Amino acid sequence: MTEVSPITAPAQSRLQRVLTTLQEVVRLPSGSIGLTLVTLHIVLALISPLIVPYDFKEMNSAIILADPSAAHWLGTDHLGRDVMTRVLLGGREALIVTGIATPAALIWGGLTGVLLGLRGGWLDEVVMRLVDAFLALPGVLPLLVLVTVFGTGNDVLIPTLAFFFGIPVIRVARAATHEVVARDFISAARARGHSQLTIVRRELMPNVLDTMMVEGAMRWSWMLLGFSALSFLGFGVSPPTPDWGLMIADARVYMSLAPWGVLGPVVALSSLIIGINLTADALAKTLGLDRSRKAVV
Amino acid sequence: MAEPALIDIRNLTVGFRARSGALLPVLRNVDLQVCRGESLGIVGESGSGKSTLALAAMGFLKRGLQRMGGQVLFNGDDMFDRTRKQLEAIRGGQLGVVPQNSGQSLTPTLRIGTQMREALRLHCTLPEAEHEARVINLLSQVRLPDPSTIMQRYPHELSGGQQQRVAIAMALAGEPDALLLDEPTTGLDVTTQAHILELLRELARTRNMAMVYVSHDLGVIARVCEKVQVLYAGEVVLEGPTRHVLTDPxxxxxxxxxxxxxxxxxxxxxxxxxxxxxxxxxxxxxxxxxxxxxxxxxxxxxxxxxxxxxxxxxxxxxxxxxxxxxxxxxxxxTDPVHHDACGDTALTLRDLSISYARSGLIERLFPPAVPTVPTVDGISIILAKGETLGLVGESGSGKSTILKSIAGLLPPSGGQILMGADTPLTPNVERRRPDQLRCIQMVFQNPDESLNPRQSVLEILSQPLRLYFNLRGRALQDRAVELLETVRLGSHYLDRRPEQLSGGEKQRVAVARAFAANPEIVLCDEITSALDVSVQAAVLELLNDLKKSMDTTYIFVSHDLTVVRALSDRVAVLYQGRICEVGPAAAVYGSPSHPYTDILLNAVLEPDPDVAPKLMAEDVVELAPPACGCPFQRRCPRKLDSVCETDTPPSQTGADGHVVRCHIPLNEL
Incomplete structure (x- = not known):
């Protein structure tokens, strides 16, 4: 777009809006707990290389599957590596991959959904039936197929995850678009004679964005689970890089001897996912997208 | 009062906790007493707390609200002290409720009979075997024709009036001592409303119930209540006999x-x-x-x-x-600006017809034997510059459809729309020229729907200004302020979003947006029906001022005959998409000729306890307009013989310049 918005106030008020939304999210118990968990995980992922007590590769055959102690807070794994160190580092890979793939999934799925919702017609019918067909498959299956064919590096994983997790987004974006398109301000814009592009950009998008934010948070948590599942199955991160899914897979054999080796990464992964879900929940409530609440008020 | 009040609310204060933590009252020290056989009206504008009060009478408060003081006694006991079980027995039993929009309160997936029997199972002592007979009895009490067929129907198969009747029948299922009615007729057509109110009056008479009506419409209250309470900002400001309150409060x-x-x-x-x-x-x-x-x-x-x-x-x-x-x-x-229809032509509708039936692939391959009857047909009107044309009719009469078609949002299936006298407009909005688009602007019914909630007032106004006049920066802002001032809002509104405005302010912004284009024709689609009366008056005044200063041509659509009367130079009465009568406002309202206009005008409720609406025809539901003959044939009380069913009524022009389409000769109408 060549034109520069002459309005200075809305830019500021948009920031204000984000801030007030954030404030309201934090005010809800689910929001404050969720955001704390997510922030904690992100901060830990950023600083963990600086604070971990051991090298994550360092093996010590003398202390295999040790119980928690002052030296090793969560004990050691079957190769004598410090579990605490590996748990702290184990989320980095997952956060980087999903951190790139989630926005990518949102953008491609969101744009496709909005365009289909606007255009309708036979293309919409065909694409939606394909989406239905895809959604009928168990989630990991198509992922496994692609990863088996193309290999397991991040250069494959990120686009693959983005592609598959973008498909459900199409459905959500399309439904949100339908809801907005039916409203009179869209008719008003059409009657004024604005171009389709202007209508999408100025009138439609800002109203679909809220739904997409919440959807994005939900997709993120699903994608984390998906990524960890791939790692668990041996298709994600390759050893010895620490990763929660991989650690669970390795340690589950020795679970009765050293439960901490499984519990550590499980608690880490689930706390992050619960955190994201709580945040999404609070966000939906704040933005008025929560259906159950809508029905009451 | 010898008899103790059945519903007795004493010094009730209800509030909600604000973000700041303070308790803010929405009802303040409200007293309300209704005895058996009495009917009380609660009047107030939106936000006055009237619905909260009605719900509180049932011992119910919406989520977030809490009782800060006072009592709600029903039959002598406090509703808020009762257990859930006791409340369930009272609500729907001794205390019936008729909600505002019964179309939404009936379960869409259950047949009427099933829903009614459910109400009886909860609140009726009769053995189950007799329930069916009781349902039929209740449905005929609310004067629904052929109750046994109605029982088999689903809610969506009934008209709005019929749904409301079912809701009333359901409220009567528990043989209630008291009935709460929350805006029982809002959203219904005038004729249907008159019938429902007549029914409620009769029920009150025969059943000796206490009734509480909540309404914003003083005309409704005048019709059915003996006493009125006026609520303002959560407190009772006036209470008294209806006659006094409505004539000399x-x-x-x-x-x-x-x-x-x-x-x-x-x-x-x-x-x-x-x-x-x-x-x-x-x-x-x-x-x-x-x-x-x-x-x-x-x-x-x-x-x-x-x-x-x-x-x-x-x-x-x-x-x-x-x-x-x-x-x-x-x-x-203000005296409305009137304009005679002899100036230059602004807009011509030539034999316009609109059909909603979509011609899909199957219809194209196998065209139906009988051609579908268009929703709107044979609309020919010539509008002079500066003239205001009022379009009136009940819901489904095609008034909004015609406006959408003129705006290019709904391509007509036949006929022509001409700018002025001879420039045809392409039916599709995408193919119209920018200057043609600019000339015709539309204001929608509900500003909550027609203003983008994500845009500030400045952004809303800048859409047409950028598009049509290519204004940017300072010039854009100045023009926006100027527009806000013409609709009597200040420049401090520029940064606000619709949610920060009141209903009336929102509609003013919508009007300002339409006038931003410097239009010649403004299409007003029920623009005051979502507003409170006091606000409605202000919007009407605004439209009148704009007409005075800009010489705009309006097409003003409304179901409310009094609103159309206030503003229009000429009025067209529509029935099922066909014009019954068109002529100067004074002529149509002064000496109505078409039987349908007669019925409409007689059903109008005014806030005057002495004027009773005359009910002339049954409020029958008609789904599609008849294929031939007069569109009004099925409801017409003065129907002649077969000529009304076979021949399209001729246009008869009266001396005062108004045209009536009816088979009855003009001098006999």
Missing amino acids: LHPYARGLLASIPRLGETHLPVALDGRPPTPGKTGSGCAFAPRCVLANDQCRSKRPPLITSAHGEVTRCFYPEKTGQIATIGSG
Whole structure:
């Protein structure tokens, strides 16, 4: 777009809006707990290389599957590596991959959904039936197929995850678009004679964005689970890089001897996912997208 | 009062906790007493707390609200002290409720009979075997024709009026002692409304129930209530016999409200009530109405007036009830600008017909044997520059459809739309030229829908300004401010979003957006029906001022005949997408000729307890217009013989220039 918005106030008020939304999210118990968990995980992922007590590769055959102690807070794994160190580092890979793939999934799925919702017609019918067909498959299956064919590096994983997790987004974006398109301000814009592009950009998008934010948070948590599942199955991160899914897979054999080796990464992964879900929940409530609440008020 | 009140609310205060933690009251010290056989009306504008009060009478408060004091007694016991089980027995049993939109309160997936039997199982002592007979009995009590067929139907197969009747029948299932009606007829057509109110009056008479009507419509209250309470900002400001309250109320607010109602017999515009009611917690220490009251003095602003009982039993919350007589109760505000239809032509509709039936692939391959009857047909109207055309008719009469078609949002299936007298407009909005688009602007019914909630007022106004005039930066902002001032809003509104505006302010912004294009023709689609009466009067006044200064041509669509009367030069009466009668407003309203116009005008409710609407025809549901003959043949009380069924009625032109389409000769109409 060549034109520069002459309005200075809305830019500021948009920031204000984000801030007030954030404030309201934090005010809800689910929001404050969720955001704390997510922030904690992100901060830990950023600083963990600086604070971990051991090298994550360092093996010590003398202390295999040790119980928690002052030296090793969560004990050691079957190769004598410090579990605490590996748990702290184990989320980095997952956060980087999903951190790139989630926005990518949102953008491609969101744009496709909005365009289909606007255009309708036979293309919409065909694409939606394909989406239905895809959604009928168990989630990991198509992922496994692609990863088996193309290999397991991040250069494959990120686009693959983005592609598959973008498909459900199409459905959500399309439904949100339908809801907005039916409203009179869209008719008003059409009657004024604005171009389709202007209508999408100025009138439609800002109203679909809220739904997409919440959807994005939900997709993120699903994608984390998906990524960890791939790692668990041996298709994600390759050893010895620490990763929660991989650690669970390795340690589950020795679970009765050293439960901490499984519990550590499980608690880490689930706390992050619960955190994201709580945040999404609070966000939906704040933005008025929560259906159950809508029905009451 | 010898008999103790059945519903007895004492000093009830209800509030909600704000973000700041403070408790803000939405109802303040409300007293309400209704005995068996009495009917009480609760009147107030949106946000006055009237629905909260009605719900509180059932012992129910919406989520977030809490009782801060007072009692709600039903039959002598406090509703808020009862257990859930006891409440369930009372609600729907001794205390029936008729909600506003029964279409939404009926379960869409259950047949009417099944839903009714469910209500009986909960609240009726009869053995199950007799329930069927009881349902039929109840349905015929609300005068639904052929109850056994109705029982087999699903809610969506009934008309709005029929749904409302079912809701009333359901409320009667538990043999209630009292009935709460929350806006029982809002959203229904005038003729249907008149029938439903007649039914309720009769039920009140025969069943000796206590009734509480909640309504914003003083006409409805006038029809069915003996006593009225007027709520303002959560408190009762006036209570008394209906006749007094509606003719000579002793409270300035009630007088202002009466003056803001447009009336059939009045050729002046109604007078708007300036300002807006205080939000909860902002009522201050004085009289809540003081900021908007012409009589207010320092005492009013500093002290809350007590309730004073007048000589003839009216209770008013005003320091100076004797002075209120200075305020007129019949609004004779500005004289509307009238324009005769002989100037240049602004718009021509030539034999316009519109069909909603979509021609899909199957229809194209196998065309139906009988061609579908178009929803709107044979509309030919020539509009002069500066003229205001009112389109009236019940819901489904195609008024909005015609507007959408003129705006290019709905391509007509036949006929032509011409700018001026001879420039045809392409039916599709995408193919119209920018200057053609600019000339025709539309204002929609509900500003909540027509204003983008994500845009500020400046962004909203800048859409047409950028598109049509390519304004940018400073010039754009100046023009936006100028527009806001023409609709009497200040420049401080620029940064606000729709959610921060009141209903009336939102509609003003929508009007400003339409006028931003410097249009020649403005299409107004029920633009006041989502607004309170006092606000409606202000919007009508605004439209009139704009017409005066800009010489705009309006097409004004409304189901409300009094609103159309207030503004229009010419009126067209539509029935099922066909014009029945068109002519100068004074002629159509003064000497209505078409039987349908007669029925419509007679069903209008005015806030006058002495005028009863005349019910001339049954409110039958008609789904599709008849394929041939007069569109009104099935409901017409003066139907001739087969000629009405076979021949399209001829256009007869009267002496006063108004055209009637009817088979009955003009001098006999």
